[in-house]
Amino acid sequence: MPGRFCANLLIVPKIAAMSNQPTVTDIFKQALEIRKTNPSGTYADVRSQLLNQFGGGAFPETAYLTIPEYDNIVPEEDWTAGLPVIYRGIQNEDWNDVVQGIIISLEQVENFPKQSAREDDPVKEWRDRGKSIAEAEEKVLEKWMPDELMAMAKRSVSK
Numbered sequence: 001m002p003g004r005f006c007a008n009l010l011i012v013p014k015i016a017a018m019s020n021q022p023t024v025t026d027i028f029k030q031a032l033e034i035r036k037t038n039p040s041g042t043y044a045d046v047r048s049q050l051l052n053q054f055g056g057g058a059f060p061e062t063a064y065l066t067i068p069e070y071d072n073i074v075p076e077e078d079w080t081a082g083l084p085v086i087y088r089g090i091q092n093e094d095w096n097d098v099v100q101g102i103i104i105s106l107e108q109v110e111n112f113p114k115q116s117a118r119e120d121d122p123v124k125e126w127r128d129r130g131k132s133i134a135e136a137e138e139k140v141l142e143k144w145m146p147d148e149l150m151a152m153a154k155r156s157v158s159k
Contacts, residue, residue, distance in 0.1 A: 021058040024086055027098070028067040030054075031106050043103050050102060055095040062090050070109050078108040 027050060034046045065087055070079040082104030089097025141150065 022054055022060055023064045024060045024083075024098075024102075025064070025067055027054055027060065027102050028105065031102050035106070035110070043107060046106065047099050047103055050099045051095055054099070059090050059093055059095075059098070060086075062087060065090070067105055074109055074112040078112050079105055081105055081108050 030053065031046050031050060034049050035041070038045065065083060067079070067083070069076075073079075082101035084101070085104060086098050086101030089095065089099075089101060145153075
């Protein structure tokens with residue numbers, strides 16, 4: 001039992017330190033919050049506030065190197081653009097790199113929809129997978145679906 005007690009004493013400080021340790025998601029959400037409270041502010045302002053708030057503290061764990069998904073707004077390669085810079089910052093224990101990576105991803109999430117519409121925008125027809133198979137689907141239905149069953153299906157869809 002004494003050995004077990006000592007082992008638990010070694011674990012407790014690690015758990016306590018982890019509770020004060022921000023995740024990359026926490027920092028990104030804070031950046032979004034800063035932009036929401038001051039939409040006319042610059043990215044330099046966001047950068048400065050993030051460095052003031054998180055700089056000097058514990059670095060995020062690389063095991064949790066992620067930000068919330070924005071696939072419906074921005075392609076994945078854009079909203080994750082800052083993650084390698086964040087990773088480098090964590091490895092080198094450099095808050096400037098960590099925050100710079102957050103700013104890169106934030107810029108992509110904010111600017112992509114302004115420049116080319118959201119990814120889930122109906123105007124972006126390439127996202128409509130049904131469109132590409134509609135003609136083939138129609139041929140199959142005409143060939144194999146009896147007329148009365150087709151009429152019944154069309155009536156149920158129109159309701």
